[in-house]
Structure formats: structure tokens, C-alpha cells
Amino acid sequence: MSPELGHLALALALGLALAGAVLPLWGAARGDDRLVALAPPLAVGQFLLVAVAFASLMQAFVTSDFSLLVVAQNSHTEKPLLYKIAGVWGNHEGSLVLWVLMLGFFGTLVALLGRSLPALFKARVLAVQAMITSGFLLFLLLTSNPFARLDPAPLEGRGLNPLLQDPGLAFHPPLLYLGYVGFSVAFSFAVAALIEGRVGPAWARWMRPWVLVAWMALTAGIALGSWWAYYELGWGGWWFWDPVENASFMPWLAGTALLHSAIVVEKRDALKRWTILLAILTFSLSLLGTFLVRSGVLTSVHAFAVDPARGVFILGLLALAIGGSLLLYAWRANTLEGGGLFAAISRESALVLNNILLSVATAIVFIGTLYPLFLDILSGAKISVGAPYYARTFVPLMMLLVLALGVGPLLSWKRGDLGRAARSLRLALLLALAALPLAWAIHGAGPVMAFLGFALAVWLVAAVISEWAARVRLFHIPLGHSLARAAGLPRRHYGMALAHLGLAVSIFGITASEAWTVERLAVMAPGDTEQVGAYAFTFEGVRPVVGPNYTAVRGRFSVAKGGHAVTVLEPEERTFTAPPMTTTEAAIHPLPSGDLYAVIGDATGADRWSVRLYMKPLVSWIWLGALIMVAGGALSLSDRRLRVGAPARSRRSEASPVPAE
Amino acid sequence: MRPINFLPVAAFLLIVGAFSWYLVSGEDPRVIPSPLIDKPVPEFDLPPLEAGIPGLASRDLAEGKVVLVNVFASWCAPCRIEHPFLSALAAEGVPIYGIAYKDAPEDTRAMLAELGNPYERIGVDRDGRVGIDLGVYGVPETYVVSGDGRIRHKHIGPILPANQDEIRAAIRAAGETP
Numbered sequence: 001m002s003p004e005l006g007h008l009a010l011a012l013a014l015g016l017a018l019a020g021a022v023l024p025l026w027g028a029a030r031g032d033d034r035l036v037a038l039a040p041p042l043a044v045g046q047f048l049l050v051a052v053a054f055a056s057l058m059q060a061f062v063t064s065d066f067s068l069l070v071v072a073q074n075s076h077t078e079k080p081l082l083y084k085i086a087g088v089w090g091n092h093e094g095s096l097v098l099w100v101l102m103l104g105f106f107g108t109l110v111a112l113l114g115r116s117l118p119a120l121f122k123a124r125v126l127a128v129q130a131m132i133t134s135g136f137l138l139f140l141l142l143t144s145n146p147f148a149r150l151d152p153a154p155l156e157g158r159g160l161n162p163l164l165q166d167p168g169l170a171f172h173p174p175l176l177y178l179g180y181v182g183f184s185v186a187f188s189f190a191v192a193a194l195i196e197g198r199v200g201p202a203w204a205r206w207m208r209p210w211v212l213v214a215w216m217a218l219t220a221g222i223a224l225g226s227w228w229a230y231y232e233l234g235w236g237g238w239w240f241w242d243p244v245e246n247a248s249f250m251p252w253l254a255g256t257a258l259l260h261s262a263i264v265v266e267k268r269d270a271l272k273r274w275t276i277l278l279a280i281l282t283f284s285l286s287l288l289g290t291f292l293v294r295s296g297v298l299t300s301v302h303a304f305a306v307d308p309a310r311g312v313f314i315l316g317l318l319a320l321a322i323g324g325s326l327l328l329y330a331w332r333a334n335t336l337e338g339g340g341l342f343a344a345i346s347r348e349s350a351l352v353l354n355n356i357l358l359s360v361a362t363a364i365v366f367i368g369t370l371y372p373l374f375l376d377i378l379s380g381a382k383i384s385v386g387a388p389y390y391a392r393t394f395v396p397l398m399m400l401l402v403l404a405l406g407v408g409p410l411l412s413w414k415r416g417d418l419g420r421a422a423r424s425l426r427l428a429l430l431l432a433l434a435a436l437p438l439a440w441a442i443h444g445a446g447p448v449m450a451f452l453g454f455a456l457a458v459w460l461v462a463a464v465i466s467e468w469a470a471r472v473r474l475f476h477i478p479l480g481h482s483l484a485r486a487a488g489l490p491r492r493h494y495g496m497a498l499a500h501l502g503l504a505v506s507i508f509g510i511t512a513s514e515a516w517t518v519e520r521l522a523v524m525a526p527g528d529t530e531q532v533g534a535y536a537f538t539f540e541g542v543r544p545v546v547g548p549n550y551t552a553v554r555g556r557f558s559v560a561k562g563g564h565a566v567t568v569l570e571p572e573e574r575t576f577t578a579p580p581m582t583t584t585e586a587a588i589h590p591l592p593s594g595d596l597y598a599v600i601g602d603a604t605g606a607d608r609w610s611v612r613l614y615m616k617p618l619v620s621w622i623w624l625g626a627l628i629m630v631a632g633g634a635l636s637l638s639d640r641r642l643r644v645g646a647p648a649r650s651r652r653s654e655a656s657p658v659p660a661e
Numbered sequence: 662m663r664p665i666n667f668l669p670v671a672a673f674l675l676i677v678g679a680f681s682w683y684l685v686s687g688e689d690p691r692v693i694p695s696p697l698i699d700k701p702v703p704e705f706d707l708p709p710l711e712a713g714i715p716g717l718a719s720r721d722l723a724e725g726k727v728v729l730v731n732v733f734a735s736w737c738a739p740c741r742i743e744h745p746f747l748s749a750l751a752a753e754g755v756p757i758y759g760i761a762y763k764d765a766p767e768d769t770r771a772m773l774a775e776l777g778n779p780y781e782r783i784g785v786d787r788d789g790r791v792g793i794d795l796g797v798y799g800v801p802e803t804y805v806v807s808g809d810g811r812i813r814h815k816h817i818g819p820i821l822p823a824n825q826d827e828i829r830a831a832i833r834a835a836g837e838t839p
């Protein structure tokens with residue numbers, strides 16, 4: 001497969017995408033069934049053509065075809081195969097092809113799995129999806145051609161940034177894109193609904209699985225990126241509030257809100273306008289993230305090569321997609337009146353509170369990310385916004401969210417009984433208070449926030465279990481009946497419980513590792529011992545090692561606790577030649593109580609090395625929690641009532657969208 | 662149509678406006694301006710590296726001629742990239758003063774013995790205190806100082822071939838400032 005074939009495939013895909021954006025919409029407006037029926041095959045065609053382009057680009061990377069500019073700039077013959085493949089999306093052009101591939105993938109899924117969707121609605125959804133695809137294909141072909149040739153071809157490529165040569169990071173971008181692009185389906189559903197002017201429980205039911213899939217992928221992608229930062233960047237941090245991290249976090253926050261507000265639409269036919277707006281905003285934030293990374297507007301470790309022409313183009317794309325959809329919203333939103341009423345204390349209100357808190361949190365991150373930019377425009381001052389800002393704004397908000405999260409699921413729809421919920425939560429409250437002295441006993445003194453975090457995590461776990469107990473009437477009716485009730489609870493209910501438990505696990509990890517990490521920066525000679533908390537790290541010296549495309553210095557630390565050997569840690573400092581760069585490979589030994597973490601730095605004088613040693617309590621729970629959240633999402637997704645196309649018992653009553661009054 | 666429904670799109674247009682302004686202005690967000698430009702060099706007095714080459718104090722920079730102050734170290738690999746250019750400038754008669762930043766004197770001497778010494782004066786900033794006053798955050802850094810002892814231009818990182826004209830222009834401009 002030659003690169004030219006890939007280029008041709010992209011151009012043809014653009015043709016199909018343009019046709020797919022116009023014809024089905026036209027057909028749906030004119031009532032022409034033949035044009036409406038074109039939407040699914042056009043969606044599949046776009047996907048297949050982009051897949052051909054992607055495959056030929058991947059082939060060029062795997063075979064190290066340096067006559068291709070992107071390959072020469074980002075690959076190297078000595079690179080292991082995994083990173084040759086990951087190199088395809090380790091650069092601006094290739095990652096855009098992956099973006100478009102995933103857009104096509106989701107379009108195809110909607111075309112093939114959306115059998116229960118009314119034909120007109122499906123055609124409109126696919127048309128909106130094709131519009132987005134057209135925009136990105138134009139961006140690719142006009143400003144970022146991945147198949148540009150280089151003549152004469154160099155004998156060797158420049159190589160991939162060694163920091164990115166890591167299994168964790170190889171899969172971080174595809175998962176993130178799966179999340180970003182997954183939200184495009186919610187966006188298309190929202191725009192199609194605005195065009196039709198009707199939103200109802202069925203609409204929310206169709207949309208929710210897509211939001212869930214995107215949310216799971218984004219959760220996994222963000223967690224993977226943060227885990228990578230933790231073990232690769234070598235200073236023990238796992239979240240930096242870096243503009244590009246924020247760019248992926250904002251759609252996650254908004255997507256989480258969307259996941260919850262869609263439930264209200266589905267169950268109670270309320271919050272329709274808000275949910276539509278949220279669906280538009282969630283994908284808009286995904287687009288914004290793409291813009292920030294690629295335009296050079298913000299500086300970041302993640303930023304791709306900067307090209308003003310690209311920045312202007314993608315800004316135009318952004319303005320068209322987001323501006324257009326928001327204008328459509330402004331024009332059509334008040335046709336979506338109404339729905340069920342609910343009392344101030346009810347499940348609906350709890351979910352509204354969830355949405356308010358998550359939206360404000362998104363706004364906080366948004367302001368923190370873009371404030372330096374606006375300040376620079378207005379006054380020319382250069383500042384950066386860091387952790388202290390978020391610690392004062394974002395963190396308290398999340399604490400409020402967790403507090404409310406314990407109560408929300410216990411309230412019933414329409415009109416909840418706070419007193420009854422409080423009675424179910426007495427034990428949870430007691431346990432949360434008991435956690436305070438317990439945390440003190442385990443970790444000793446610490447910041448007030450740390451104890452609050454601990455108590456909140458315990459509160460959340462206990463509240464989730466209490467909610468389950470209340471639902472199966474545990475100890476109120478015979479145990480057998482309770483178990484029968486437990487088996488009868490829908491899977492999505494267990495999915496929710498699991499996701500909430502995952503959040504609690506992450507909060508444990510964040511709280512403990514932020515508050516009680518012990519850190520030692522030292523210059524050590526072989527034989528020196530450094531005490532880190534309860535652990536004694538003895539430096540035994542260094543030796544050189546050779547990897548496939550790097551050389552390294554490997555240090556050796558034996559760690560003991562109370563005279564008993566615990567483990568041996570062997571951190572490395574790797575020196576890559578293509579491109580020339582050094583990276584640190586932290587040595588991490590996970591223990592039930594936390595991670596032992598060692599980094600070796602530069603030599604300072606004869607056989608003396610600067611080292612960093614940490615004991616980080618419960619830090620791996622952060623990512624374990626994220627994993628549990630994703631598992632919760634998967635469980636919820638496997639509920640047959642949510643699955644797209646699966647026959648649902650209540651389908652008769654909800655298959656057709658309810659016309660808005 | 663209700664006005665409140667237009668709120669999102671209005672807010673968005675504001676943001677797009679800011680972005681376009683920023684993109685069109687063509688400003689490189691990575692350039693960090695030094696607050697010291699056109700200000701006198703902060704007070705300092707650094708001991709010499711070895712006999713024969715005098716040390717460096719801030720008063721040495723206000724002797725009426727344009728000088729180049731270069732912050733360097735033996736442990737700094739990029740410093741070796743710009744070294745030939747500094748030597749060329751020195752051969753052309755531009756006074757180049759060095760600040761050996763956080764470096765062991767014996768290592769600095771070994772480096773200069775290996776590569777040659779373009780510096781007329783070298784001040785040893787063993788603990789990096791002067792570096793803090795100058796706002797050094799990456800080595801090498803190069804300052805063009807005019808005859809009245811004011812910093813006229815600051816370059817962060819090695820002077821690559823692409824930056825050489827910029828440095829020469831800054832030296833010329835500093836010579837013309839009254």
C-alpha cells in the first residue's frame with residue numbers, strides 16, 4: 001500500500017463525508033427516503049476509506065519509510081515495533097488521522113447498531129457526524145497532509161521523543177481520542193434533536209450508551225496519562241493542572257454531568273434544554289482541547305509543533321462547529337419546553353445539584369486554563385495558574401459533590417424524603433466521623449483537608465453500601481428476600497454503585513498521597529543510607545546498562561524496614577541518541593500501604609549521585625479507583641435496557657420520541 | 662426565541678475573539694520577556710576563576726563599551742554549541758564576560774582548556790546567587806549590556822546559528838543607544 005493510496009483514500013473520504021453531510025439532511029427535510037437511506041452506507045464508506053489511509057500510514061511507520069516527512073521526523077529504525085506503531089499518533093498529522101478514524105468508527109457504529117433509531121433521526125445524526133468529519137478531513141488535507149513526501153529521503157529518521165516511548169503512553173492518546181470523539185455522538189444527537197425540535201426519554205435512552213462509552217474511554221485515558229506522568233517524569237507527581245491535562249479533564253467533567261442529566265431526561269422527561277446544551281458543550285470542550293494542543297496558543301509539554309496557519313484553520317473549524325450548534329440551540333431551544341415537575345428534595349434535584357457542581361468545576365478549570373491567555377492579551381503579563389488555585393476552588397467543590405453524592409441515590413424521584421435518607425445514612429455518618437481518629441492513628445498529623453478527604457471517602461463508601469442495603473431492605477426482611485431483591489436490582493444500578501465506589505477509592509489515594517508522602521532529596525555515595533518514613537534506603541551503587549535504543553545508568557537501592565529487607569529498587573537514567581535526550585525511569589515497589597519510589601539523577605562529583613526517594617501512601621489507589629469507575633461504566637453498559645438495539649421490555653411505550661409541547 | 666438562550670453563543674464568540682486576536686498577534690507564548698531589559702545590571706561582585714583572568718563585578722559592565730555577558734557551566738552541554746560563536750565574536754573584538762554558574766572551578770578550567778577561552782573576564786558564581794538576581798532559569802543565557810551598564814537584550818538557551826544575526830543586531834543596537 002503506497003502513501004499515495006492513503007492520500008487518495010483521504011480525499012475520497014472527504015468526498016463521501018461532504019455528501020454524507022448534505023444529502024441525508026436534504027432528504028430528511030424533503031421527505032426523500034432514497035437520500036435518507038444513503039446516510040448509513042456513506043458513514044461506513046467514510047470509515048473504510050479513512051481506515052485505508054490510516055493503515056497505509058501505519059505501514060509507512062512500521063517499514064520506516066523515511067520518504068514520508070512525518071515518518072522521517074518522528075520515527076527511527078532502531079525503535080521497538082510497539083513505538084513504531086505508536087509513532088503513528090505521536091505527531092500532529094498522524095494523530096489527526098486517528099481522530100478522523102475514530103469519528104468514522106463511531107459513525108459506523110451508529111449506522112450499524114442504531115437499528116432502533118427512527119430513520120429520519122438517524123440520518124440527521126449521521127449527517128452531523130459527517131459534517132464534523134468533513135471539517136477535520138479538510139483540516140488534514142489542506143494544512144497537515146500526513147502523506148507529504150520528502151525528497152531525497154533521509155537514511156535515518158529523527159526518532160520519537162523518548163519520553164513518549166513507553167507502553168502507557170502508547171495507548172494514552174487513542175483512549176483520549178476515543179473519549180473526545182465519542183462525545184461527538186452525543187453532540188450529533190443533540191444537534192439532530194434541535195433540528196427536529198423534539199427531545200424525550202427515548203432520545204436520552206439512545207444517547208446514554210454513547211456518552212457512557214466516551215466517558216469510560218476518557219476516564220481510562222486520563223488515568224493512564226496521569227499514571228504515566230507518575231512513573232515516567234520522575235518526581236512522583238501525577239497531576240500537574242497543565243493546560244493540556246485540563247483540556248482533557250474539562251470534557252470529562254462536563255461528560256460526567258451529561259451522563260447524570262441524561263438520566264433525568266430519560267426517567268422524568270425534564271432538564272431537556274440543559275442536557276442538549278451540555279451535550280453540545282461537552283464535545284465543544286473536546287474540540288477546544290484539540291485546538292489548544294495544536295494551535296500553539298498555550299505552551300505545554302504536550303504541545304505539537306506550532307504552525308499559525310493550522311491554528312487559524314482549526315479556530316475557524318471550532319467557530320463553525322461550536323458557534324453553529326450554539327446558535328441553533330439559541331434559535332430552537334425554547335421549542336423544547338417542559339417535562340415533569342419535581343420537588344426541591346428529590347432525585348431530580350440531587351442530579352441538578354450534581355450538574356451545577358460539575359459545571360462550576362468545569363468553569364473553574366476553564367478559567368484556570370485560559371486566564372493566563374486573557375491576562376496576556378489584556379495586560380501583557382505572563383502568569384501561570386497552578387495547584388494553589390485549584391486547591392482553593394476545585395477541591396472544596398468536589399468535597400461538596402461527594403457529600404451530596406452519598407445522599408442523592410437514596411432520594412426517590414419527584415418527591416424525596418430527606419428524613420428517611422438520613423436514617424439510612426446514620427451509620428455512614430458515624431463511620432465517616434470515626435475515620436478521623438483512625439486516619440490520625442495511621443498517618444499522624446496532617447493538614448485539615450487530608451482528614452476531611454479521608455472522612456469523605458469513608459462516607460462515600462458507607463453511603464453506597466447503605467443505599468444498597470436500604471434498597472434490598474437488608475435486616476428488615478428475611479435475608480433470603482433481601483438477596484432476591486439484590487439479584488433483581490438492575491445492572492445499571494450496580495454500575496452506578498461501582499462507579500461511585502471507584503471515586504471513593506481514588507479520593508483515598510489522592511488524600512493519602514498528597515498529605516502524607518515522605519520525600520527525601522539527597523546526594524548519596526555507595527553505602528549511604530537514607531531514612532524515608534519507616535523505610536531505610538541503602539544506596540549500593542550504579543552500573544551501566546544498554547537498551548535497544550538507549551544506554552542507561554542503573555542505580556541500586558536496597559530497602560529495609562526495621563532491619564528486614566523489603567525490596568531492591570533499580571531506577572535508571574536513560575540516554576537516548578535519536579533524538580538526544582535523557583529520561584528518568586523511576587523504580588517503584590508497590591506495597592499495600594503505598595509505593596516506594598526511587599529516582600536516580602545526575603552524578604555530582606566522584607561516585608556521588610543526586611537521588612530522590614519517596615514513600616507515597618496509597619498512591620496507586622488513585623488509578624485503581626479510575627479502573628473501578630470504568631468497570632462500573634462497563635457494568636452499566638451491559639444492562640440490556642441500555643444496550644443499543646437490544647429489545648427492551650418497555651420499548652413499546654418509549655420507542656418514538658415524545659413531541660415537545 | 663428567548664434572549665437567555667443566546668448566552669452560550671455570546672460567551673463563545675467572546676472566547677473565539679480572544680483566540681483570534683492572540684493568533685493574529687503572532688506572539689510566541691514561549692517567549693518570556695525579562696523584566697530586566699533596559700534596567701541596570703543588578704549589583705554583584707564575583708571572584709576570578711584563576712590568576713590572569715580578572716573576576717567580574719557589575720561596575721565592570723558600565724565602562725562605556727558594549728559587552729556580552731554569558732552565563733555558562735562545564736556541565737552544560739548546550740554551552741558547547743554556542744562556544745565557537747562566542748570565540749568568533751571575541752576574535753572580532755566584542756568583549757565577552759563569563760559567569761561560571763554553579764560549577765566547580767576545576768571543571769570550568771578543564772572545559773576552557775579543552776575548548777579555548779573567549780572570555781575577557783570570568784566571575785565564579787559558585788552558589789548561583791547572582792544567577793538568581795539575573796533571573797537565570799536555563800544555562801546558557803546571554804545578555805547584551807550597553808556602555809551604561811544596562812541590559813539591552815537577553816537570550817535564553819544556546820545561541821544557535823539561527824540566532825546569531827539577532828545577537829549581532831542587538832550588539833549593534835546597544836552601541837547606538839545613548
